[in-house]
Amino acid sequence: MLDDTLKTQLKTYLQRVTRPVEIVASVDDSATSREMLELLEDILQLSDQVSLVQQRNADPHTPSFALNSPGQDIHLRFAGLPMGHEFTSLVLALLQVGGYPSKAAPDTIEQIQGLDGDYRFETYFSQSCQNCPDVVQALNLMAVLNPRIQHVAIDGAVFPEEVEQRQVMSVPTVYLNGEVFGQGRMTLEEIVGRLDAGAARREAKKLSAKDPFEVLVVGGGPAGAAAAIYAARKGIRTGVVAERFGGQVLDTMAIENFISVQETEGPKMAAALEAHVRQYEVDIMNLQRAEKLVPAGDDGLISIELANGATLKGKTVILSTGARWRQMNVPGEDQYRNKGVAYCPHCDGPLFKGKRVAVIGGGNSGVEAAIDLAGVVRHVTLIEFDHKLRADEVLQRKLRSLPNVTILLSALSTQVHGDGSKVTGLSYTDRTNDTGHTIELEGIFVQIGLLPNTEWLKGTVELSPRGEIVIDERGQTSVPGVFAAGDATTVPYKQIVIAMGEGAKAALSAFDHLIRHSAPAQAPVAEAQAA
CATH class of the missing domain: 3.50.50.60 (FAD/NAD(P)-binding domain)
Known part of the structure; x- marks a missing residue:
């Protein structure tokens, strides 16, 4: 699973562990489970402080693995495969569960340890999401510091039925005690501030006192x-x-x-x-x-x-x-934001695997998004208001070579449609003859400038x-x-x-x-x- 370079780097990091780390894996017969065990066994070979226990279907999220340390009360789990951008999250979790101190500000750590309440966080991520690691790492750290905080980081691609049931169409999406807590990038301080009701008031007083x-x-x-x-x-x-x-x-x-x-x-x-x-x-x-x-x-x-x-x-x-990012400002856009209307194809694209999507905008950003999404989704419709694409010619040639892409020029997006919980289509007007049309689709990626x-x-x-x-x-x-x-x-x-x-x-x-x-x-x- 890990190449020699990654193994060497990880072995060096694991030398900083000061207490045992116990990995408890919930496995089944799936290919993802086999990949996960291969990853965990690689880690096992890199440090005497790490142990591995395998259990069959021991957790509702299977395949998954929990990280703990004997004598500690830590509730931290990865569901799926934390690779791609999330590999760093795994490394940090191993270190922090193993006693390596966080670089978070001392007052923030004190805030986390003092939170009074029971918090069960679930974060849905994709391996290609560059915004997800900040959220996953923040909540992992909180679970290490406070035994009343639990966190499960869930790879949406491994649990598509769950993603579909909860209508997760944007990552990271964070649930707290079964309810949506937030979507998009969030820092540790921001999350703690939302949980600590008096934080904003104290911070305002401190800021106003500055010279x-x-x-x-x-x-x-x-x-x-x-x-x-x-x-x-x-x-x-x-x-x-x-x-x-x-x-x-x-x-x-x-x-x-x-x-x-x-x-x-x-x-x-x-x-x-x-x-x-x-x-x-x-x-x-x-x-x-x-x-x-x-x-x-x-x-x-x-x-x-x-x-x-x-x-x-x-x-x-x-x-x-x-x-x-500029919005379309059409009916339905606000209602279905993060429910099919998205602005980051790299982050949210994997959630639309096998589905039909539209990209709004024919500049470099829009054409690049359409090219990226074409490798993941069933079909991409690129909609451009102007009579021609504005992207670099090399990007246009690549886009036009893709078999699952349709390009609509002189098209004005007029309305996002949905069933109350997710996007179902998009209406547009053909500006050459002023006729209206509706496309059935599940996702809309807006890329129309700043x-x-x-x-x-x-x-x-x-x-x-x-x-x-x-x-x-x-x-x-x-x-x-x-x-x-x-x-x-x-x-x-x-x-x-x-x-x-x-x-x-x-x-x-x-x-x-x-x-x-x-x-x-x-x-x-x-x-x-x-x-």
């Missing part, structure tokens, strides 16, 4: 990270407040056009960005949504009001709030008709002392490398603003006399 920053960056994507680094290197007090550090990069699968890095994945780049920012004395305030900007008053400080009630202040502010995260700035900062922050060549906005960078601005070409450059430029402009506006009105007397 004013010289540069306050709003947004933690590539532009925000670059701005924070350039500001901190000037030796000035710098803070970053972000709804999720990494931004849209976290949802990007393959990155092959970042100069000097031939290929990487979005989550890896996001982790590298945060690690680089943390090398400097930057105050990172994650999981905080900005709701209002108040221009400087008599005190010369710009205020950022957060959703939790806190207020942060800065002598200058850099807005780098990025963008999000929408800037700037609604909260309306009426304060000048925005373009598209909602982008209007900036000049120095990154200055219409509000003195407020700068902006990245995908939220009017700068053309929304690319990671461009966002980073714009973030650096905005930080340099903010520093120049600080120098000019903090300089004394006239030279000191002694200096004037010397002159």
